[in-house]
Amino acid sequence: MPMNRHVFALACLALALAACSPMPAQPPVAPVAQLKDGELPVPAGYKSWAKFLSAVQRPDAKQVREIYMNTEATAGTVAKGFPNGTVFVMENYAAAANPDGSLKKGADGKLVKAELLRVFVMGKNEGWGASAPEGLANGDWIYAAYMASGEKSADSTLTCRACHLPLTASKDFVHRYDEYFAKASAAR
Numbered sequence: 001m002p003m004n005r006h007v008f009a010l011a012c013l014a015l016a017l018a019a020c021s022p023m024p025a026q027p028p029v030a031p032v033a034q035l036k037d038g039e040l041p042v043p044a045g046y047k048s049w050a051k052f053l054s055a056v057q058r059p060d061a062k063q064v065r066e067i068y069m070n071t072e073a074t075a076g077t078v079a080k081g082f083p084n085g086t087v088f089v090m091e092n093y094a095a096a097a098n099p100d101g102s103l104k105k106g107a108d109g110k111l112v113k114a115e116l117l118r119v120f121v122m123g124k125n126e127g128w129g130a131s132a133p134e135g136l137a138n139g140d141w142i143y144a145a146y147m148a149s150g151e152k153s154a155d156s157t158l159t160c161r162a163c164h165l166p167l168t169a170s171k172d173f174v175h176r177y178d179e180y181f182a183k184a185s186a187a188r
């Protein structure tokens with residue numbers, strides 16, 4: 001049966017279209033945004049994150065601190081440290097004082113949290129260390145500091161770097177590294 005001209009033309013068109021149609025789109029691999037000190041926001045919803053450590057007692061600084069970690073951080077190991085994508089948020093609370101200036105203790109013997117003073121954020125991702133000032137690279141960590149209101153605080157991020165640097169890469173520049181992993185392994 002001779003092919004109807006019209007059908008033949010349509011078949012050609014369909015073939016041509018098939019030949020031209022692009023490959024199925026690959027999901028684009030989003031490049032990691034290159035952030036630097038002061039650019040990490042206070043993550044929305046961080047209060048629902050896992051606690052890295054709770055009620056950290058700092059009578060010397062007259063503070064109590066709460067440290068939160070995101071899901072990525074929970075994959076950290078004592079041997080390898082924390083993966084890219086890790087974010088820690090630390091709330092620094094004033095410790096409540098008695099009228100004589102001594103620090104109040106609760107029934108549990110611990111300092112009592114008063115007002116929130118600061119929210120500190122540190123996060124790491126591939127390439128972020130490149131923006132570190134000379135001599136102050138803490139791997140790929142960057143730092144940011146906020147007031148309780150959410151506004152940026154005047155704290156210099158150079159001080160964050162200088163004080164976290166001595167931990168070295170062996171503790172991934174995280175102060176409470178040993179304490180956290182000891183607690184994490186005890187909980188298992």
Ligand code: HEC
Pocket residue numbers: 056058065067088089090120121122143144145155156157159160161163164173174175176177
């Ligand atoms: C004088 C030293 C010092 C400075 C300066 C400092 N930190 Fe820390 N940081 C610590 C210590 C010590 C801890 C452990 C918790 C504690 O004992 O209060 C800590 C803990 C943290 C943590 C929780 C993870 C960890 O390392 O245990 C974050 C987040 C953090 N600091 C962010 C910052 C940011 C942001 C700044 C700068 C605005 C900063 N820090 C400045 C000493 C410092």
